[in-house]
Amino acid sequence: MTDLSGELLSANRRSNWxxxxxxxxxxWIAIAGQIVALLVAQFGFGLVLEYGLCYLAVGISVIGNLVAIFVFPENKLLTESENRYMLLFDVLQLGFLLFLTGGLHNPFAFLVVAPVTIAASVLSLRSAVTLAALAVIIVTALLEFHLPLRTQNFFILQVSDVFLFGNWAAIVIAISFSSFYSRQVVTEMSSMAEALAATQMALAREQKLTDLGGVVAAAAHELGTPLATIKLASAELFEELDDRPDLREDAALIREQTDRCRDILRSMGRAGKDDLHLRKAPLSTVIEEAAEPHMDRGKQIIFDHFEIVDGPEILRRPEIIHGLRNLIQNAVDFARENVWVETEWDETSIYLRILDDGPGYPPHLIGRIGDPFMRHRKPEKERKKRPGYEGMGLGLFIAKTLLERSGAEISFANGSKVIEEGRFTTARSGAVVEVIWPRQKIEANLNLDLVGSGENPVHQTQA
Incomplete structure (x- = not known):
């Protein structure tokens, strides 16, 4: 998931969209606006300009559009370099038009911000910065180098130096601010969209595993009776064929293979099933199922409050299991020796805390935990401590999203900050995740419409 997500969140992929x-x-919209502006300047205000060169610049844009329409397919997706050249052409064409029409004395000079803002949204950081720098250079050059705006009486239209410098400063600030703002917003939206897609993929995978376990368990249930009948018949044949050793061996083989089929189906069905009775399970069972893949990873997972009672029965939903599994995985990844899973419940809520004895969350990231952000590559020492882990934040984001979808509230903290409250021992000074569900959200007895009742449904298949 790490490599794939890194590719999805890259600017190079965004440029291909x-x-x-x-x-x-x-x-075409820009061309229409430029033609209208030139016509109004020529026939409306009678300004004296180099109209031949102006219309030539606009004509080049028209020719470029016509070539793109007739040469390339209509649904073509532009590459990074093609996007860069398209926007570079727009900046240069607009700069040339401004040179012919008064430079920064032209009130339309502010339009140079538009292609730079688009570049910041779709191009790589290097390309966007290069284009923005080029735009600033062009705007700066237009302060001194431009053809003046003249009326029919050859009166030069220009603003004072103070306003001219103000226009330059406003355009440069707008280029910088709009580029940064646009890139931040688009990057955030892209990261969130891809992280949500990863969340949906994780939930779909968990649901598929649950459904697959249901099919296997249903098969084991349905085949139980005929297998028992075959075993009984083969046992009777085995007892009655003392005088036929060859057939007696066949009956023994049938009985052995029947037991083997029963054991295979039983082991395959342990993963879960779409049985009405297993749409709900005790809280302890759900938590232990979520922790099972991480039980043999060299860290001890200690379940508190399960020695006496298993807890209330809750909905056995894929998003709850997968979300808790990700939180436990994160705790096991960072723990030195132990991970604790504590549970409490009262009349209104169910509380679950996952603690470890690791270093805890970095203080500067506490407020961002659960966001799908990209971390810088870890140093070699850290990668040796946690091989194969890049830590993009997607695991916690997926866990947080899935558990909140089930109605939970999640908070992250460091145990060292709350030891003085008397809730934890000094050993539990690492990361702390607290999950709180309102009982009406996940308690099975309060959600009978989701648990179901009566006989298990019969699944029919087509021949």
Whole structure:
């Protein structure tokens, strides 16, 4: 998941999401606006400009659009380099038009911010910074190098130096701010979208495993009676064939293979089943099922409060099991020796805490735990301590999302911060995750419509 998610969240992948038709449509809008502005300047205000060169610049944009329409397929997705060249052309074309029409004295000079903002949204950081720097250079050059705006009486239209510098500063600030703001928003949306997709994939996988276990368990249940009948018949044949050693051996073989089939189906059905009775389970059973894959990883997982009572019966839902499994995995990854799973319940709520004796969460990340953020690559020493773990934050994000979907509230803290409250011992000074469910959200007796009642459904198959 780490490598795949890193690829999905990269800017290079985002740049491949832009269709050529999108750029063509935006450029037609820009071309129409430029032509209208030139016509109004020429016939409305009678400004004296180099209209031949101006229309040439607009014509090049028209030719570029026509070539893109007739040469490339309509649904073409642009690559990183193609996006970069498209936006580079737009910046240069707009800069040339501003040079012909008064530079920063032209009120439309602010439009140079548009292609830079788009670049910050879709290009890699290096390409976006390069394009923004080029735009700043062009705007700075236009302070001194431009053809003046003249009226019919050859009166030069220009603003004072103070306003001219203000225009330059406003454009440079707008390029910097809009680029940063746009990139941050798009990156956040992209990360969240991909993380939610990963969450859905994890839930679908857990649901598929549950369903597969249900099919196997249903098969074991349905085959139990005929297998018992075969075993009984073969046992009777075995007793009655004392005088036929060859047939007696066959009867013994049938009985042995019947026992083998029963054991195979029983072991395959242990993963779970779509049985009405196993849509609910005691709290202890659900937690131990979630922790089972991490029981033999060299760390001791200690379950508190299960010695006397198993806890209330809750819904055995895939999102609860997978979410708790991710939280326990994270605790086992960082623990030195022990992980504790504590549970409490009262009339209104069910409380679950997962603690470890590891180093705890980095203090500067406490507020961001549960967000799908990318971490920098870990140093070699840290990778040796936790081989194969890159730590993108997706595991905790998936756990948090799935458990909140079940109605839980989740909080993260370090045990060292709350030892003085008397809730934990000094050994439990690592990370602490607390999950709180309202009982009406997950208690089986309060959700009979989700648990079901009566006989198990009969699954029919087509021949």
């Amino acid at each position: 832009i269709r050529l038709r999108t750029f063509i449509a935006l450029r």
